[in-house]
Amino acid sequence: MPRLMLTDGTWNVLSKVMYLSGRIYNKPNHRKTLEGILYKMRTGIPWRDLPSDFGRWSAIYRRFNLWSKKGILNELFRALSRDADMDWVFIDGSIVRAHQHSCGARTADNESIGKSRGGNSTKIHLAVDSGGLPVYYELSCGNTHDIVHAESLVANCPTSNMVVADKGYDSEKLRAFVRNNNATPVIPRKGNSLVGNE
Known part of the structure; x- marks a missing residue:
């Protein structure tokens, strides 16, 4: 199994932020999905090359897109940044x-x-x-x-x-x-x- 990044304590904090928003529901595989997303971001590998220990790469990719569009990942970022050492x-x-x-594609978004x-x-x-x-x-x-x-x-x-x-x-x-x-x-x-x- 690839090296994981989330300790039980960290996952408990992150899962509370994710589930309290009310926009996603509690599923046991969310921890592995988030581990897969973090692994991909840390290593830079293509989505298709994600180790199968995290689940199907396509499911992790879809979840990453969904959580990005819903703002879940931004909420996690803001929650973690509240505990920063701001000296x-x-x-x-x-x-x-x-x-x-x-x-190159036309879009109204920046x-x-x-x-x-x-x-x-x-x-x-x-x-x-x-x-x-x-x-x-x-x-x-x-x-x-x-x-x-x-x-x-x-x-x-x-x-x-x-x-x-x-x-x-x-x-x-x-x-x-x-x-x-x-x-x-x-x-x-x-x-x-x-x-x-x-």
Whole structure:
């Protein structure tokens, strides 16, 4: 059997969040299904290559889509982020290459896919707690600069003492925004900054 990620204590917390929403009902195979989803996300393997110990790959894939559309996975994320260690908050952005067939179809929804020299890409703007666990995220087109989502990341995180970012976030406006949120900005200045180091 593949290595599992959920302890009994963790599953008890997650199952309460899932079932209290009233949008899914208690089934004994939900734990294995969630383990299968986590295994796929951790390893990056295709759905069809999921070990059969988790159940049929097609059933796990359908459940993943259903829980995503119902917002169950977002509820789990929000419930887990409430227990974060918010002494420090780290913010950054990371580009994810989008598959060549991921865009082009007409849709009214924002797909958060942008064109750049590297091709189609999406950017994940992420805020993590002192232990490196995610507490808030936003998606944008891959050609969007990190600073565009910086204030939103800080504003939507629980209150923290320090906000840490890299030189890509060098902005006096952002530093002032962080201070107005009762936190200390820890953001290095770019080499060509006229202000000096902080």
